[in-house]
Amino acid sequence: MATDIQISIVGSAGDGTIAAGEILRNALAGMGYKVISFDVYPPEIRGFGKCIARMRITTEQAYSLKHKSDVMVSLDDSHAIPHAGELRDCGALIYEQGSIVRLPEGGHMSAHVGPGQLPYPVPIRELSEKSTGANRSRNIVVLGFIAGLFNLPVEGFRKAIGKKFKSKAAAAEASEAAFKAGLDYAAKTFKLDDVVFGPPVSTVVAGATVEMINGNAAIVRGALDAGIDTFFGYPITPATSIMERLASEMPRRGGRLLQTEDEISAISAVIGAGFAGARAATSTSGPGLSLMAEMLGMGVIGEVPSVVFVSQRGGPSTGMPTKTEQSDLHMAVYGGHGDAPRIVIAPTNVDGCYRCGGKAFELAEVYQTPVIVLIDLYLSNRYETVVFPARPPFEADLNRKPGKAAAGAPYKRYALGGDDVSPRAIPGDKGGMHVVTGLEHNELGRPNDSAELHTAMSRKRHEKLKLALNHPDFTKFKRFGDEGPVDVGVISWGSNFGECLEAMLKARGEGIRCAAMKVVMLSPFPTDGVAAFMADCKEVLVPELNYQGQFANLLQAHVARPVTRLARVPGEPMKVEEILEEIRRLAGKKAAQKAA
Amino acid sequence: MANAKNARHHIVIGSGVAGSQAAETLREREPDARVTILTLSSLLFYNRYDLPKVFRGHRDWREFLAFPAEYYKDYRIEVRRCSRVAGVDGSRRSITLEHKEEIRFDTLLVASGGRGYIPEELVEFRPLMHPFASYTEAVTAASVVPDRGHVIMLGGDMIGLDLARTLIDTRHRVTLVAGPQTFWPHEVTDDERPGLIAALENMGVEVVEGADAGGIASIEQGAKGLSARRVLFKDGTELYGDVVMPFFGLSPSVEFMLGSGTDIERGLLVNPALRTTGEGIYAAGDVCQIWSDAEKRYRFFYGWKNVRAMGDLAARNITGGDEPWVPAQDEQLHISDDGKIQSPFWEYE
Ligand SMILES: Cc1cc2nc3c(=O)[nH]c(=O)nc-3n(C[C@H](O)[C@H](O)[C@H](O)COP(=O)(O)OP(=O)(O)OC[C@H]3O[C@@H](n4cnc5c(N)ncnc54)[C@H](O)[C@@H]3O)c2cc1C
Numbered sequence: 001m002a003t004d005i006q007i008s009i010v011g012s013a014g015d016g017t018i019a020a021g022e023i024l025r026n027a028l029a030g031m032g033y034k035v036i037s038f039d040v041y042p043p044e045i046r047g048f049g050k051c052i053a054r055m056r057i058t059t060e061q062a063y064s065l066k067h068k069s070d071v072m073v074s075l076d077d078s079h080a081i082p083h084a085g086e087l088r089d090c091g092a093l094i095y096e097q098g099s100i101v102r103l104p105e106g107g108h109m110s111a112h113v114g115p116g117q118l119p120y121p122v123p124i125r126e127l128s129e130k131s132t133g134a135n136r137s138r139n140i141v142v143l144g145f146i147a148g149l150f151n152l153p154v155e156g157f158r159k160a161i162g163k164k165f166k167s168k169a170a171a172a173e174a175s176e177a178a179f180k181a182g183l184d185y186a187a188k189t190f191k192l193d194d195v196v197f198g199p200p201v202s203t204v205v206a207g208a209t210v211e212m213i214n215g216n217a218a219i220v221r222g223a224l225d226a227g228i229d230t231f232f233g234y235p236i237t238p239a240t241s242i243m244e245r246l247a248s249e250m251p252r253r254g255g256r257l258l259q260t261e262d263e264i265s266a267i268s269a270v271i272g273a274g275f276a277g278a279r280a281a282t283s284t285s286g287p288g289l290s291l292m293a294e295m296l297g298m299g300v301i302g303e304v305p306s307v308v309f310v311s312q313r314g315g316p317s318t319g320m321p322t323k324t325e326q327s328d329l330h331m332a333v334y335g336g337h338g339d340a341p342r343i344v345i346a347p348t349n350v351d352g353c354y355r356c357g358g359k360a361f362e363l364a365e366v367y368q369t370p371v372i373v374l375i376d377l378y379l380s381n382r383y384e385t386v387v388f389p390a391r392p393p394f395e396a397d398l399n400r401k402p403g404k405a406a407a408g409a410p411y412k413r414y415a416l417g418g419d420d421v422s423p424r425a426i427p428g429d430k431g432g433m434h435v436v437t438g439l440e441h442n443e444l445g446r447p448n449d450s451a452e453l454h455t456a457m458s459r460k461r462h463e464k465l466k467l468a469l470n471h472p473d474f475t476k477f478k479r480f481g482d483e484g485p486v487d488v489g490v491i492s493w494g495s496n497f498g499e500c501l502e503a504m505l506k507a508r509g510e511g512i513r514c515a516a517m518k519v520v521m522l523s524p525f526p527t528d529g530v531a532a533f534m535a536d537c538k539e540v541l542v543p544e545l546n547y548q549g550q551f552a553n554l555l556q557a558h559v560a561r562p563v564t565r566l567a568r569v570p571g572e573p574m575k576v577e578e579i580l581e582e583i584r585r586l587a588g589k590k591a592a593q594k595a596a
Numbered sequence: 597m598a599n600a601k602n603a604r605h606h607i608v609i610g611s612g613v614a615g616s617q618a619a620e621t622l623r624e625r626e627p628d629a630r631v632t633i634l635t636l637s638s639l640l641f642y643n644r645y646d647l648p649k650v651f652r653g654h655r656d657w658r659e660f661l662a663f664p665a666e667y668y669k670d671y672r673i674e675v676r677r678c679s680r681v682a683g684v685d686g687s688r689r690s691i692t693l694e695h696k697e698e699i700r701f702d703t704l705l706v707a708s709g710g711r712g713y714i715p716e717e718l719v720e721f722r723p724l725m726h727p728f729a730s731y732t733e734a735v736t737a738a739s740v741v742p743d744r745g746h747v748i749m750l751g752g753d754m755i756g757l758d759l760a761r762t763l764i765d766t767r768h769r770v771t772l773v774a775g776p777q778t779f780w781p782h783e784v785t786d787d788e789r790p791g792l793i794a795a796l797e798n799m800g801v802e803v804v805e806g807a808d809a810g811g812i813a814s815i816e817q818g819a820k821g822l823s824a825r826r827v828l829f830k831d832g833t834e835l836y837g838d839v840v841m842p843f844f845g846l847s848p849s850v851e852f853m854l855g856s857g858t859d860i861e862r863g864l865l866v867n868p869a870l871r872t873t874g875e876g877i878y879a880a881g882d883v884c885q886i887w888s889d890a891e892k893r894y895r896f897f898y899g900w901k902n903v904r905a906m907g908d909l910a911a912r913n914i915t916g917g918d919e920p921w922v923p924a925q926d927e928q929l930h931i932s933d934d935g936k937i938q939s940p941f942w943e944y945e
Contacts, residue, residue, distance in 0.1 A: 089665060097678075103697040110679045110695065116665035119638055119678045121695075190732040192638055192657060 001198030002059050003033060006066045009053040009142070010083050011075030013042055016139030019164065020075075021053020024143060027160035029212035029385045031153060032200030033057045036498075037383040038065055038573065042322065050079040055383070059201040063349070064498035067577045070195045071150075073142050075124075077109045084109065089116030092193035094145060096138075097121035118193040120149070127181040137178030144182020149189060150197050207390030215353040215379035215495075218386060219283075219309055220245040222357020224253065225392035229278035231257040232269035234288060237321045238377040239311040242283040263288035267295040267308065271370075274304040275436055277399075277426035279361045281307035286315045286328045289372075293336040296370050300340040300461060302436045303414065303422070305364035305371075309357070312376040314571050323571030324377035326494050327546035332372045333523045333554060341462050343371040344523040348497035350384035352520065358394035359474050365398045367468050368424055369461075374522070376545070378573050379495040393473060399424055402432055412443040416456055420464035465524045476526045479533055481508055481515035488586045489537030490516040491530065491563075492544060493551050496574055500543055503579035512587040522551075527558040534559055539586040541566060543579050603628040605700065606914060607691060609681050609852075610707035611635035613643070613900055614881025616662065617907030618705050618914075619673045625915040632674045634681055634693070639731055640665065644755075645900055645942075647731065648762035650738040657731055681708075686857035686874035702876065703914045706853060706864055707907060709882040710846030713777075718750070718842065721815040724825065725750070725840045728759060740824070741839050744768060748827055748837035750812070752778030754941045756843025757796070761942075764800040771802045771835060773812070773827065780845035781898040782929040782939065792929065795937045804835065815840055848883045848896075861885055865894050868920035870910040878914055880906035886921050899941050901925040 007024065011017035018039050025037045036056045042049025056065050068088040074080030074095040087093055095109035105111070113119045122145055128137045140161065147157050161179060165172035213221070219242055223231075231250060233243040243259070250257045260266040266282040273280035284292065289310050299306045312328045314320025332344045343363050347356040356373045364371040402411055402423035413434035415422040422443075425432025435445035440457060442448040469476060481504050488507070492500040497518040504516040517533045519526065534540055542552040543566035552565045566582050568574055606622050608615045611633050622631050642660035654660075668675055680694040684704065691699045712729045714722060726737040741747060746769040749756050757779075760770045772778070774793065784792060793803055816826045823836035848863035858874040859865040863885040870878050870886065881903045885894035897906070905924035912919060926940040 097695060099696045101696065103695065105697060105699045108693070108695050108697045110676050110693075111674075111697070113677060114665070115640060115668040115675055121678045190638070190736070192732075 001196070003196075003198045003200070004056070004058045004060070004062065004066075005071065005195055005197065006054065006056045006069040007071040007073070007146070008069040008083065008086065009073040009075065009139075010080035011051055011139070012079050013049045013051050015051070015075040016136070017051040017075055018053050020073075020139035020143055021055060023140075023157070023160045023164050024053070024146070025055045025383055026163065026212050027143075027152075027156040028055070028057050029210070030159060031156045032202050033059065033197075034061060034385045035212060035383065036062055036065060038378060039381055040322075040572065052083070057197075059198060063501040064576055065573060067575050071146070071193075073146070074109050075138060075142065077107065081106075081109060081112050084112040084117075085114065087114070087117050089114070090194045091117055092120055092149065092195055093117050094120045094122055094142065096125060097123045098126070100125070120145075120189065122182075122185060122189075124182075127185055128178050131177040131181035132174040134174070137174050140175045140178035141182040141185075144179040144184075145186045145189075146182075147179070148183040148186025149191055150195060152197060154183065205387075209388045210385055211388060212383055213350060213386050214241075214381055214383045215347075215350050215375055216241045216311065216381070217245060218350045218353035219357035219373065219375070220249065221388070222354040222359075222394070223281060223307075223309075223361070224249055225354075226358035226361040226394040227279055227396050228281055228361065229255055230270075230273045230280045231255070231282065232260050232266040232273070232280070233257075233282045234260055234263050234266050234284070236263075236285045236288050238313055238380040239283040239285050239288075239309065241380070242309055242311075263291040264295065267292040267299075267306070270306045270308070271295060271299045271302065271304050274299070274306040274364070275302065275427070279305075279307075279365070281309060281360070283309035283311070285311050285313050285321075286331065287318065289328060289331055289335065293331075296342060297336045297338055297340045298438045299370035300342055301338075301438055301440070303368040303424075303461070304436070305361075305368055307360045307364050307371050307373065309360075309373045310375070311380040312374065314569070320571055322377070324495065324573065325545050325569060325571065326376055326496060327548070327550065327569070328374065329493075329522065329546065329550040329554065330548075332374045339458050339462070341465050342369055342523060343367065343465060343468055343521075344374055345371065345521050346374040346494040347379065347520060348494060348518045350379070350382060351386045353379060354386060354388070355393070355474070356520070358392065359471075362395055362398055363468055363471060363474075366400075366421070366471065367464055368421060369465060374494065376495050378545075382495070399426070401425070402429070410444060413445045414441060414443045414457065414460070416443055416460055419467060420460040421467065469521065469524055469526055476521035477517055477519045477529050477533075479515055479517045480504065482513050483515075485536050486513045486515045486538070488512065488514040488539045488541060488583050489533060490514065490541045490543065490579070490583065491519060491533070491551075491555065492516070492542065493519050493522060494544075496543060496545050499574045499576050500579055502576045503583060506576065506580050507583040507587070510584070512583060514583060514587070519551075522554065525554065525558045530555065531559045534561060539564060539589070541579070541582055541586060543568075543574055543582070545569065545574060603630055604702035605630045605632065606703050606705070607699065607701040608633045608705045608707055609635075609691075610709055610881065610883070611637055611641045611675060611677075612707060612709045612881060613641075613903045614709070614907035614910075615705070615707035616641040617904045618707060618880060618911040620671065621908050621911035622915060623671045623673060625912065630674070631672065632676065632699070634676050634679045634691070634699075636678065636680055637730070638677055640668065640675060640677070642731060643900075644729070645758070647728065647734040648759045650734045651741070651759075651762050651766050651768070655735055655738070660731055681852045683852055684856035684877075686877055689876060704874075704877045705907075705910050705914065706850075706872070706877065706879040706883055707881045707910075708849040708852075710848045710863075712842060713844045713847040714842055715844060718812065718815075724815045724817055725842050728755070728841055728843070737839060737841060741768065745838035746771065746823070746836070748773065748825065748835055748840045750827075750840060750842045751775050751780075751844040753780040753843040753845045754782065754939050756841065757937070757939075758942055759841075759843075760796075760801050761799065769802070770800070771804060771837065772796065773804050773835070775844075777844045779929060781896065782927065784929065788929075791931060792937060795931050795935055798935045799937070846882055850883060861894060863894075863896060869913045869918055870906060870921060871913070878910045880910040897921075897923055899925050899927070901940075901943075
C-alpha cells in the first residue's frame, strides 16, 4: 500500500513546534519513509509568532508539499485556527481538549473543525504536566499520540527523541515520559480518520546511505565531499546555516573558515583564495549578493574559480527575511557592471543541492569562473530524505595546468585560441608567473584596452562558459512526463519545480497530454535543449516565485516564442492546485481551439 | 442573507435524532438564523438503530451517517463535535462548554438524550462490560466478539433485544439475563411477561431470569482461562461468555442543566409545546418529560419516530409556532401470529 501522508504541526514560537517536526521527520525517515518537509517560523526567536512544521511522508518519491494535510496538530489554537481549512476531509485534527483560561466564542479549535474532518481533542497539557511535572513537553505528548493513533513503530520515535536530547539527560527523561503519556492516551482513542501508514519501501542500493537533510545541509555536504578548502562568509537568513555547519565541519577536515566583516570582504577573500588555488566559497542571500556584485566581476575578468551559494528570500532590500522567493535570478545571471558572464546553477530539490553544492567547485575550476548556486529559503529549509552514494560523485583538482612552455616563451595565463579555457598556473608554480588585474588585459594579464583585445577577451570569457553545457555527470535540464508533442509544457526552475512536477503529473492523471522541464543551468542557458522541448509544446507555462517573471524573461531572451507566465510572490511555495488549474485552463483552451 | 445582522442564534444541544431534526426545521423556517449544534459525538449524526449492522461486518462510520458533510455546509448548520456543555445560564442566555468557551444564544433546545443506565450494584464492573450506545462502542464490542461467539446481555431493553435479533441472525449465541428492564421502555404486566419471554426463547435467545435468582454478584475477566468473561450470580451459578453487554434503559442527560433555571425531575420538564420553565429554552427527545393532560403527569415518550417528531415540533414552536405534542407512534409491544415479538420501536423508515 502506497503511503502519501502530510502532517502539519501549528503552534507558536516556544511551543516546541519545530522541534516536534524535526523529531517526527527524523523518526519517519529512520523507519524508511521518504519525507519532504518545510517549516515556517517567525523572524523572532521565542515567544512570538506562528510556527508551522509541515511534512509529507511517502513511499513513492514526492516532489512538493501537498495543498491539504492529512493530519493537523494544533499546539496553539490562536495560530492553528486559520489553518484548520488546510486539513482534508476525513483527516485527523488533533488539538488541546481543554483550556486554563476562559475562551471567547470561537476561541477553541472545536469551533473550527469542518464537518468532513475528524476531531481528536487530547488533554495535551494535562498529560504533559502529569507525566513530567511541567507543560513544556506538550509537543512530545503529541508525538506519542501520533505514534499510537497511526500505529507507528515506537522505537523509531525513541531513537529520534534520544538523538534530539542526547546532551540533555533531564529533557530526554521528561520526553520519554511525555511520549508514553501520549501513546497511552492514543490507545484509549477510537481512530476514525482514514489516514493509514503503509509499510515503508526501501529502494536504497548497497553502500548508499539515506539521510534526512535540508537544502543548506546538503549544499554543505556537497561542498565538503568536493573538497572545499576555505570558506569566507557573513551570516544572513536563510543562508546562515551553510556557514554554521561548515564552521563545525571544516576545521575537523583541515579546512579554514573565516567570518569576515561583510559580504564584500567575503567574496574578495574567496577570489583571493581561488587565485591561490584553493577550492573556496561563500554563502549569502540577495542583499549580500548585491554587495558582492562588483567583486564577482573581478572574478570574471580575472577568470578566478570561486563559488557563491545564494539562498534567496523575499526582496527587495531587507524585504521578507523569513519568506521564500525566486526574485534574485536577474541579479544572479546579469548582476554587476560590464559584460560579466558567470555560471549560475539552480537545484530543484535537496538531492540537487548536494550535487550542485559539489559540482559548483568542478565547474568553477574547469571553466575558471565564478559559479553561483542559486537556491531559496524554501529549499534551504526544506528537508528531504536523500540517498547519498557510497562514493562522492565529484572530481578533485580539475585544474588545466600549463604545459611545458617553449624555451623563452612567457607563460600566458589568458592565452587565446583553442577552447578559450587557458592553462592555469597557481602562484608558486614554477614558470607560472602572471598578473591578475581587474583591468582589461592581454594574454599575459598585463593591462591593455585595445579594441581588438577587449573584443577577443570578451568573446573568450563568454564562449568558454558554453562548454559547461556539456560538463559531464551534471544535469543541466531534464524533461518529465509525456514524450513527443504535448498540449501543455511546464518549464520551471529552482525550488518551485517540485510543485510544477506534481501539478503536471496530476494533469496527466486527468488525461491531459503534458510534460515538464526543469532547467538547472540558468547561465549559460541550455537553449537547444529547452527550445527542442518548447517545440513539442502547444502551450508553455512558466510558473515561478517572483513578480516580474524573471525566468520567463530569461527564457524568452533565448527562445523567442510566447509563454504563459504564472509569476506569484506569496512568500511561500506555490500551490500545486494553482499550477494545475493553469494547466487545465491551457489544455482546455487548446481543446476549445481544436473544436472550433 | 437578509437582515443577517439581527439574526437569532439558535443553539441545539445534541446531534441525535431530536437535535438533528430540530436544526433542519429551524434552518427551513428561519433562513437567516444562525443554527449551532453542540454534541459530545466525534461523528456527525447517524441513526443508532442502524448500529446492530456492525455485527454484519459494516464497520465504516461513513455508512452510518444520516447526511454527508456537505449537508451541513448547504444547510449552514454549524456542528461542534466533541463539545461538552458544562453549564447553561438561562438568565444570561449563555452556555459554557467544558473547555471554558462561552457561547451566547437567543433560543436553546436541549436534545441531549439519555445515556445507558447501569444499576448501582454493577457500576464497579463497568470496565468489564461493553456498552452499545454509540458507533464507537458498537464497533468496539463487535471487534471483541469472535465468530459465533457468546454474548451475555444484562437486563435487556428494546435496544438490546433489537441487537439480539441481529446476533442470532449472524449465528452468535445470546444469553439474556432478564430483569425489570427487559422490555423497556414498554410497560409489561406480570401476565404478559411469560408469553414475551417465551417469544424471546422462540427467537433463539437463551433467557436466564438472573435478577430474580438474587442478582449478579460479580463479573470477572479471563476467569479460569476459559472465556473472556464470567458472570457470577448471587446464588452461586455462573455464566461464561465472550462479552457482557448492559441494557438497562436510559437515564436522561440533564446534569449540565442544573442551575439553569429550568425545572427537572428525572428529565427536563416541558409543557406540551416542549417549552421548559426557562425563558427561550425548549427540550425534545429522550431528555424531556412532557406534561400529559390526559395522564396528569410528566412522562417520557421514547422511540425514534416520537423523538424526531419532538425535534420538529420544538423547532416549529421556537420559530413562532404554538402547537402541542401529539405522540407519533404506537407504544404497544405485540407478539405476531408466528410467535415473534414485534415492537413499534423496530419500525424504521
Ligand atoms: C444502540 C441503540 C439502538 C437504538 N435503536 C432504536 C430503535 O431501533 N428504535 C427506536 O425507536 N429507538 C432506538 N434507540 C433509541 C433512540 O436512538 C433514542 O430514543 C433516540 O436516539 C433519542 O434521540 P435524542 O435525540 O433524544 O437523543 P440521543 O440520540 O441520545 O442524542 C443525544 C445527543 O446529545 C448529546 N449530548 C448529551 N449530553 C451532552 C452534553 N453535555 N453536551 C453536549 N452534547 C451532549 C449527545 O452527544 C448526543 O448527540 C436506540 C438507541 C440506541 C443507543
